[in-house]
Amino acid sequence: MxxxxxxxxxxxxxxxxxxxxxxxxxxxxxxRTPDGAAEVYGDALAEARRYPDDDYPDFRAAAGEFVGCEAERVLPTPGGLAAIRLAMEAVLEPGDEALVPYPSFGEYAREVRLQGAAPRFVRYDDLLDLGPTTLEPCALAVVCTPNNPTGDAVDPDALASFAARCVAADTTLLVDEAFLGFTDRPSTARLDRENVVVARSLTKLFGLPGLRAGFAVASGDRRDALETARRSWSLGTPAARVGAHCLRRxxxxxxxxxxxxxxxxxxxxxxxxxxxxxxxxxxxxxxxxxxxxxxxxxxxxxxxxxxxxxxxxxxxxxxxxxxxxxxxxxxxxxxxxxxxxxxxxxxxx
The missing domain is CATH 3.90.1150.10 (Aspartate Aminotransferase, domain 1)
Incomplete structure (x- = not known):
């Protein structure tokens, strides 16, 4: 930052x-929370006397199954906002511009500014229509689906088309899917494009916001960069165990x-x-x-x-x-x- x-x-x-x-x-x-979550948490608390396995194999496997991607593409984070920050830290430099939707989650603009970059605000329902003239000067574009606070989800085909335009413009696309689990729409993680980073939150869908569990999904060199930048032991043992349990319910x-x-x-x-x-x-x-x-x-x-x-x-x-x-x-x-x-x-x- x-x-x-x-x-x-x-x-x-x-x-x-x-x-x-x-x-x-x-x-x-x-x-509501899934049955068995409290018992899993209690059992994991005893294991919290030692450091967690920083590879988080079970959590990555459960998250990958949930969004339809390979486990190795999953990067565990303490909540969806931590995934958003991780992506922005890896992409943005001071002086960069980032396309930020409005009205939408206020943390996007704040996190952009914390990197020394400048948010360029675009109506959330106009964002996916943007072409190279607007995309090329911007290092990052953020899409929220379903958008918060309006609640409308993006058509997956339109999002895939926008992702392709971001590739051509050398613009990283960050897709916040914090509430997508409440729908049956497919995750953008299935696109498997190196310029696309997906941020997911577990705790809203599973009724455990204080647990602080989420993950990012990325591919190729971008995935490797995020894995290097990810904090060691980025999930506590209870969060990782309960998260994996919930993702399989x-x-x-x-x-x-x-x-x-x-x-x-x-x-x-x-x-x-x-x-x-x-x-x-x-x-x-x-x-x-x-x-x-x-x-x-x-x-x-x-x-x-x-x-x-x-x-x-x-x-x-x-x-x-x-x-x-x-x-x-x-x-x-x-x-x-x-x-x-x-x-x-x-x-x-």
Missing amino acids: DPDAIREGERVPHGGEPDRDLLDFSANTNP DEFVRETRERVADERDRLREALEERFDVRPSDAPYLLCDVGDRDAATVIADARAAGVAVRDATTFRGLDAHVRVAVKDRAANDRLLAALGVRDADEGSEG
């Missing part, structure tokens, strides 16, 4: 509610996708009584509150015991909140807190 950029840098806002008395809809994590993943899709449709239909709600492929919905004050909507929800995400902190949004998709009972509490319907209305039984 660039020392001058670090001195001038700032942290960015995130979801995640520290008040445990509030029902947290500001962070997009699964309210196929039935849990299927059930999660079905539940999220069903509840997302139900939530969207209800929320549209008050807000303009974007279609989404992700476990969250972006709501335009219109002429209402977003801060007031958020404060009213908090007074009713529910935390929602202030989406006005995303570049280009000024009247929006984002809400996670949880289970039915929790979602009914969200609707009641937002004044959409009574908590009991629409519940089963």
Whole structure:
């Protein structure tokens, strides 16, 4: 990282509610975890008295199976954001430019700046249409799928076409798939292109954000560079063991996708009584509150015991909140807190 950029840098806002008395809809994590995760964690804790195997063979194998790539292409990281930083550290130099989508995850621009590079902002839904004139001056392009906070996933064929244009322009493509596991779309890791780096997060899909487990996927010389740059013992033993266990829980993943899709449709239909709600492929919905004050909507929800995400902190949004998709009972509490319907209305039984 660039020392001058670090001195001038700032942290960015995130979801995640520290008040445990509030029902947290500001962070997009699964309210459920796979069976057996606690037992695996407990067994791994005893093994944490010694350093983990820095090759992480079982974790790499499970991650490779999950996204459809060879295990040796997987680089274990303590969360998806660590994979993003690893890629940017290996690619960007001071003075470089990077294409960054908006509105999207605020850490992209921050991480670019921490390398001494400059973010060049592009509307997230225009990014894949860019050609060589825009790509060639840029060392890196970032794509988020499904995009956060809008929730729409990128068409895989369009992404493959964009990756080919990035190859021709000598631009590295970083694809953040933090929420792609909530869909049945294939990972970009299957492209197996040397200029493509994929970042994955385990902890959102499997409901364990405090575990800090994720991975990057890369090929060829880029993979070798990232492996060299990767911190030694980049995953603790409990994170590696629980991560591998969760990645092999196929039935849990299927059930999660079905539940999220069903509840997302139900939530969207209800929320549209008050807000303009974007279609989404992700476990969250972006709501335009219109002429209402977003801060007031958020404060009213908090007074009713529910935390929602202030989406006005995303570049280009000024009247929006984002809400996670949880289970039915929790979602009914969200609707009641937002004044959409009574908590009991629409519940089963």
